[in-house]
Amino acid sequence: SQTIHQWPATLVQPVGSPLSLECTVEGTSNPNLYWYRQAAGRGLQLLFYSVGIGQISSEVPQNLSASRPQDRQFILSSKKLLLSDSGFYLCAWTGTSVYNEQFFGPGTRLTVL
């Protein structure tokens, strides 16, 4: 069966510090991968998605970036965090069919102070 991992689970970082969140998927190959952010009490905001190694699409211009160095690894980064980057970050994967649902990781709670 497929599983999706995210780490760390929680993170507290000062403004201006760098960020690296990691997501890995097991039990599937060539998944579509996604990064979402969920601000407190808000819906999901799609940040990035990837259909293959090295292929990244950005949905919202901001100080975050994403990379996919391996088929089942997706990394979210920032060189300098802002207060507004605080939130709950969710990684997800899906197959390519329109009938496929998304599977979400457990999330990373990021607090920028």
Place this chain on the structure above:
Amino acid sequence: GDSVTQMEGPVTLSEEAFLTINCTYTATGYPSLFWYVQYPGEGLQLLLKATKADDKGSNKGFEATYRKETTSFHLEKGSVQVSDSAVYFCALRAGANNLFFGTGTRLTVIP
């Protein structure tokens, strides 16, 4: 463009009450429709789905029917429990990377 409009919350119900959370969509083509649930501090989990018109998805006592004529996918449960307290998201998939989520509806069930 494709989109999902979901009933705004929060919704507060007493245990054993009937639940409806409205969801309507706009899409070209024939999307698949989903309901996800998010418990506090966790990621989203798929609750149910329907992939074509008139399909009914069901799970854990929850149901939703894909209504093409009204472009709706309302979530219902006949008798809610305290453990159903969570945030519910309606979602649509119209293509490989055309995935859209509603804003979420927070449900609180009180004993």
